[in-house]
Every structure is written in structure tokens, then in C-alpha cells.
Amino acid sequence: MGTKNRYIRDFKLNKLLYLMMLPVLAYYIIFHYIPMYGALIAFKDYSPMKGILGSDWVGLKHFHDFFSSYYFTRILKNTLVISLYSLIFEFPAPILLALLINEVRNRTFKRVAQTITYMPYFISLVVICGIITDFTNADGIINRLFMLFGYDGQAMLQKPELFRPIYILSEIWQRIGWESIIYIAALMSIDQEQYEAARMDGASRLKQIFYITLPGILPTITIMFILRMGNMLNVGFEKIILLYNPVTYNTADVISSFVYRKGLLEFGWSYSSAVGLFNSVVNLALLVTANYISRKVNKSSLW
Amino acid sequence: MKRWVAGSLSIALLGTMLAACSSNNDKNSGSSNTGNNGSNASEQPAEATTYPIKTDKTLSYWGEINGQLIGVKESHKDIPFFQEWQKVTGVPLEFTEPPTGQVKEAFNVMLASGKLPDMVEYNFIGDFPGGPEKAIQDGYIVKLNDLIDKYAPNLKKYLQDNPDIDKMVKTDSGSYYAFPFIRGDEYLRVFQGPIIRKDWLDELGLPVPETIDDWTAALTAFKEKKGAAAPLTFNSKPRFFNDGGNGAFMGAFGVTRGFYQEDGKVVFGPEQAGYKEYLALFRDWYSKGLIDKNIATADTKSVDGNIASGATGASIGNAGGGIGKWQPLVEAKDPKAVLVGAPYPVLKKGDTPKFGQHNTAYASEGTVAITTQAKDPELAVKMLDFGYSVEGGLFFNFGTEGVSYNMKDGYPTYTDLLLKNPDKLAPAQAISLYARGSYNGPFVQDKRYAEQFFALQTQRDAVSTWQKTDAAKYQLPPITPSPEESSEYAAIMNDVNTLIDEMSLKIILGTEPVDAFDKYVEKMKSLNLDRAIEIQQAALDRYNSR
Numbered sequence: 001m002g003t004k005n006r007y008i009r010d011f012k013l014n015k016l017l018y019l020m021m022l023p024v025l026a027y028y029i030i031f032h033y034i035p036m037y038g039a040l041i042a043f044k045d046y047s048p049m050k051g052i053l054g055s056d057w058v059g060l061k062h063f064h065d066f067f068s069s070y071y072f073t074r075i076l077k078n079t080l081v082i083s084l085y086s087l088i089f090e091f092p093a094p095i096l097l098a099l100l101i102n103e104v105r106n107r108t109f110k111r112v113a114q115t116i117t118y119m120p121y122f123i124s125l126v127v128i129c130g131i132i133t134d135f136t137n138a139d140g141i142i143n144r145l146f147m148l149f150g151y152d153g154q155a156m157l158q159k160p161e162l163f164r165p166i167y168i169l170s171e172i173w174q175r176i177g178w179e180s181i182i183y184i185a186a187l188m189s190i191d192q193e194q195y196e197a198a199r200m201d202g203a204s205r206l207k208q209i210f211y212i213t214l215p216g217i218l219p220t221i222t223i224m225f226i227l228r229m230g231n232m233l234n235v236g237f238e239k240i241i242l243l244y245n246p247v248t249y250n251t252a253d254v255i256s257s258f259v260y261r262k263g264l265l266e267f268g269w270s271y272s273s274a275v276g277l278f279n280s281v282v283n284l285a286l287l288v289t290a291n292y293i294s295r296k297v298n299k300s301s302l303w
Numbered sequence: 304m305k306r307w308v309a310g311s312l313s314i315a316l317l318g319t320m321l322a323a324c325s326s327n328n329d330k331n332s333g334s335s336n337t338g339n340n341g342s343n344a345s346e347q348p349a350e351a352t353t354y355p356i357k358t359d360k361t362l363s364y365w366g367e368i369n370g371q372l373i374g375v376k377e378s379h380k381d382i383p384f385f386q387e388w389q390k391v392t393g394v395p396l397e398f399t400e401p402p403t404g405q406v407k408e409a410f411n412v413m414l415a416s417g418k419l420p421d422m423v424e425y426n427f428i429g430d431f432p433g434g435p436e437k438a439i440q441d442g443y444i445v446k447l448n449d450l451i452d453k454y455a456p457n458l459k460k461y462l463q464d465n466p467d468i469d470k471m472v473k474t475d476s477g478s479y480y481a482f483p484f485i486r487g488d489e490y491l492r493v494f495q496g497p498i499i500r501k502d503w504l505d506e507l508g509l510p511v512p513e514t515i516d517d518w519t520a521a522l523t524a525f526k527e528k529k530g531a532a533a534p535l536t537f538n539s540k541p542r543f544f545n546d547g548g549n550g551a552f553m554g555a556f557g558v559t560r561g562f563y564q565e566d567g568k569v570v571f572g573p574e575q576a577g578y579k580e581y582l583a584l585f586r587d588w589y590s591k592g593l594i595d596k597n598i599a600t601a602d603t604k605s606v607d608g609n610i611a612s613g614a615t616g617a618s619i620g621n622a623g624g625g626i627g628k629w630q631p632l633v634e635a636k637d638p639k640a641v642l643v644g645a646p647y648p649v650l651k652k653g654d655t656p657k658f659g660q661h662n663t664a665y666a667s668e669g670t671v672a673i674t675t676q677a678k679d680p681e682l683a684v685k686m687l688d689f690g691y692s693v694e695g696g697l698f699f700n701f702g703t704e705g706v707s708y709n710m711k712d713g714y715p716t717y718t719d720l721l722l723k724n725p726d727k728l729a730p731a732q733a734i735s736l737y738a739r740g741s742y743n744g745p746f747v748q749d750k751r752y753a754e755q756f757f758a759l760q761t762q763r764d765a766v767s768t769w770q771k772t773d774a775a776k777y778q779l780p781p782i783t784p785s786p787e788e789s790s791e792y793a794a795i796m797n798d799v800n801t802l803i804d805e806m807s808l809k810i811i812l813g814t815e816p817v818d819a820f821d822k823y824v825e826k827m828k829s830l831n832l833d834r835a836i837e838i839q840q841a842a843l844d845r846y847n848s849r
Contacts, residue, residue, distance in 0.1 A: 246804035
């Protein structure tokens, strides 16, 4: 009884706020919740001419096909390994860059460095992959550099063991500047008086970083990390497809590129949806877990 | 929490959202269709259509722009041929063009949207999983038998006169599904093969290679004496066997990359012992630097570059898009340079090559089907039938008289606008602007196009050299699995093809030993390859008993 009254009172008090929330609520219902019924096609043999409801039910057939596929373990492993590598190597990179930029005193240099590092983000992926292919060719610029030191030139994209490093390094190169923006913004909000106090107490700059700066942006890092966990299985297929070839399938073929070959080129709508649904469920589980751990351990979380 | 659930799920469901909007389409299409057929039935049948047709309707047309016109024209409506086509048939068209090279993806998305144009130009055998029968069964395109009977006298007559082609253009159950592209003459069915620098061979005192040993000698000499960094290269995109799969080199060992027939039995090349020998040869060549080091990533751009710079002395290509394109490039660097077509290699001198590129008269590209949502199928049929009439044939092959060709003693002769284009367009590009003779479409291709299109003697010689194979005897006719078996077949072959691409490149590049081949063949078997062969065999048997 009491709670009900409280709700009514709250509603009356904040009428306008609730009204303003309506469009947003409608947006999520119309564009994010209603389309979810489309996920039904993962359990059907979807044919556009029959429509979603008219297509025949096949139960878990598509999931079964996917899990029992000859390549399932390989693509799952590759997806996880590439995700893990980028979590270990790519995720901390922008944080480091933000710290470095923060330490620079010269404002002009700071701005120039920031602009230059985030430029690559705006180059189309297709162009980037063209550049990577050219650079890593047997007679590409990277190999020419190596040749100066007596190595024999080899087409690097034809080496399965080099695929992941190339993928991750180019990823860092392209995204480091862009992703550091959020950390730089977080750095701005740290109270400058803390630094003054630390300097008075004789803390070195390294100590200042460890005891003031890092704890200051830790909540941001945590949030970014949790979000990242929610994307563990989503290694985008565009870059993979532009860079891989049959020799590197072993290390490069991931769930999304497999689904591209199978789903899009074979018109397997239902099959792709089944895999998409599987991905989302796993991602959601990882996200919730990461969030839970983070809430227990350092008290900052998404919800 | 809600937001993130919705967010992550919605990413996965992006694709399905598109589909969701279209669930009620079947009803519309069904009703509009029957309505039209009903009214049409009352009209009188089988009479030659007079062009231009008088109509106030506009039909919609979905089709790819020829690759030659990339960067020249962006849309069908800007291409003179398509403007003129509307004028001569009298039917206004509204075009949609998928991005060139992504036709399959675009077609997929269009189907999923549930909104279909009146006509679609698409390869239903090669690029539609399940083939034409399934496309009809799933309700995308209409069965044309009655419509052709009533409204397409020209096509009907052509098919009656050519029963062997008639057999190819229908499905196992006898349904016509598209207005076919037909290579009207044997001469038009071969256009690809090995290409080599004749001037280098002459300089080195070598003959044009015929056997594999000749080739090894020639490529070695190119590397050692001419300093070629990539003596042999070819396009490996989108697949490694894009240009080499139909028999260049591997044909010498009696196999191709795909299915073929021996004494009425379907055989799959990559599981034969000959394929292993082929891999061993290429591995050897690769380790000796006779094949492009970047072969796994070589695309048309890098092949063009290597040939132009003299890093490459041999490739696999077309008479038009290969020799025709590369000859000016090599000449620019070395005025004496000459590219010629080399015969498909054999093991013993004097043998006839077992395989080589050879298309059947009907290879199902460039065909136009009418969808179940067509507003006026009768009008569409009448319009498409034009390509099979005498005037239509001239128009499709040569364009407009007085503009792109002139009749000289009854021989349609391309004008200089096409062959020596003032805007510096290559003949292949200029022809595609005014006619469709140089590629495909709903018409019968005319030999007289090729006689002029291959402007260089070396091109014409190349075609006759490449023609000397037994490929026609071994190749499969255009067959498709039954709709019921199609998804099973597709699933098997998807995995098998991935395996073969991977195995072939790994063995050639030396990542795995040649003997790994046997292990791979076992894997193919475990992927149920035999079942796929069985399905193909059944399809062939059905075809033979059509």
C-alpha cells in the first residue's frame, strides 16, 4: 500500500520527466524489443515469401548444425584467442597513450599528437586492409626493411602464425587514438589539487600516476572493460575477410567469417540467426559475469 | 541492464529486423499475380509482338552493371544500350543495380526484404543455392512455360530449332525459369587459357610450351635470364582457383578443381591421385620461385602490375580481358613484347589436353527471370523476347545501327566509336556501353562479335589454340541438385571447398608435406563428400533423361 502511494506521488511530482522519457521508451520498444520476435527464425527454416510466422519450425536444427560442424571448434577457438589477444594488447594501449599525453606539458604538441593518433580511425577499413596487404607482401615495405638485416622476404599474410599479430597490431594502430579520447576526458576531471598536495609531499611523477591518475580513471577503465567483455565473441568479419586466405584459415577463420561464407553466400538466414543468437547469449553471460565480479571487487559497475 | 541486453541482442538481430518488416508480402504478391494472369488469359496468344510495344507501364529491372564499366558509368540509365533498349521495345524500365562483385550478397538481401522487382538478371544455377527449381518452389520467380508459349514466339522458335539447348535451359521437371543467355557458336565457348610472353621465349630460343616440362624450362629461364620475380602468377581472388580451376596446369594430370564426368559417371577432381601430382608440381615451382611469392593474395590488380612491370611472363587469362588488356601494358615498357595464348599443358608431347576452359552453350549467367511480384508478367515476357528476334539479336550484339555498327555487305561492323574510342575506352568497355555482345544478357550471342572484338591476331590465335581440348567431352552440363537435396549438398560442399582451398595452398606453399594430401582425402570423405557426388550423379542422370 505504502509503495503504491509512493509511486503515485512520485509520478505526480515528476509528470514532465516521465513524459520526456516516453519517446525513449517507445524507441526501445519499437526498434529493439519488437524486432526480437525476428529471432524466431533461428528455430525455423525461414523463407521470406512465407514470412516469419509462416515458415516451418525446425526446432534446434540450426544450432545443432552449427555445433556439430566440422570447423566449430577451430572457429570458436580462433574467435576467443583473437578476442583475448586484443583484450590483453589492444585494450591497455589507449590507456597508456592517454597517460602519456596527459604527462606532456607542451599544449601544442599535445593537440597535434592527439589529432595524428586518431586520424587512422577515419580511414575506411577496406583501404586499411589494402595498405596492410601491400606492406606485408613479399616485396612490401616491411619485408624490405627486414631484408636490410639479412632476412629473406616472405609474404607475411601467407604465414598462419603471423596473422594474429598483424591483425592486433593494425587494430591498435587504427584505434589507439580514438579510444584514448574517453580516457583523456576522464583525466581532465581529476582534481588538480590532489597533484599539488602530492608534489608537496614529494611524490615523483611516476608515483603520482600510480596513486592519483590511475585510481582517478579506474571507474572509466572498469566500465570500458565490462563493455568489452560483452563483445568477446564479436570479432568483426570485414577485416578478417579482407585479410585472410585459405592458408591462414587455421588461425584466422572466426565465427563471423564462417557465418559469412555459410550464411550470406548460401542464403542461410536461419542458420546465421541461430549463430547470432548463440553469440549474443554467450556475450550477455560474459557481460553479466564481468559486471558482477567488478561490483564485488571494486564497487564500480554498469548497474 | 535492459539497455545492454537490448543492445547486444539487437546487434545480432539487425539482419532479422529487415526481414521482420516484410512478413506480409506473400499475400500481396499472390493476389496481384493471379489478377494479372486472369486478365491476360482472355487475350489472344502466340503472335509476333510488334516493337515498340505501346504501354504506359514502367517495369522494374534488377541487374549488375558489367564490370568493364566500373568507373565509366554508375547506373544502367546512363548507359546508351539500356536507354536504347527501352526505346526499341517501348517499355520504360526502372533500374536497380547491385554493387558489382557483390551480386550474390545484394540478391540475398533483396530476397530477405521480400520486395522484388519485376525482372531480375541473375545466375540461378551458379549463384542460387538450390538452383532454379528451388527459386520457383520458394516463390521468388515464376515458371515461364505458359508465358513463353503465349507471348515469346522468338525464344520459343529458337528453342524448338535447337533441342540440345532447350534441354539445358529448363529444369529437371521441364520448367522454363529465365530468358537465357546463349553462346550461339562453338567459337564463343572458349575464351580463357594460359598466356605467355612470346618475345621472351624467342629471345631465349624456347618454343611455346606444350608439356609440363616445357613449362618448367620456360619459367626457369624467365626467372634466371629475364630476372622475372614472379614468372607465373594468376588471380587468386576471391578464391585461389578463380582462374586456374578449370584445367590450366592441373588438367595435364587429368583433373580439375571441381566435378566432371567420365563415361557418364560424376568424378570429383581434388580427391584424385592426379590432383596430388598437380600439387607436387606447383609446390616444386613455388619453392624454386617460379610462382609469384604472393600467390595466395594475388588479385587482378597485382597481376596486372606484375605483367606490366615485367615481373611476370606467364599467367592464365581471357583473350579479351587478358591478352587484350595486357598487350598494351607490356608494349608500353617494351615495344617488342608480345603475349600469346599457349596450349593447355599436357604431360606427353602430342597429347590432346583433357581439360581446358569450355563453357556450355548455356551457362546460366546473364539470364533474366520474372519474379512472382511482377506487375505485368505478360509485358515483361514480350519485352524480353525481343533479344531472340533478328533485329533484337543485332541490337544486343552490335547496338544501334549508324551509331555503334554499320551494315557492310550484310556484315554488322562495329564503328570506330567502339573499336577506337575517342574517349580512350578499351574496346571491351566501349562495346559494353552500346551493346551486350561482349558479355551476356537475354539474347543469342553472335560469332561476328568475337571476330571483331578480338582485334589482335594473337587473340584470335589464342582462342583457336585453347579450343583444342577434350573438355567438352568431360564437362558437366548445367545440372542442379533437387530442391530437397540442395541444402544438404550446399552444406557438404561448403566444408569440402574450405578444406580443399586450405589443403591446396598449404601444400603448394610448403606449410604441409605433399603426403598430407592422403590425410585430406580422408577428411573429405568424413565430411560426406561421397554423398555430394551421389547427389551430383543423380542430377546428371536426371539431366540425361530430360
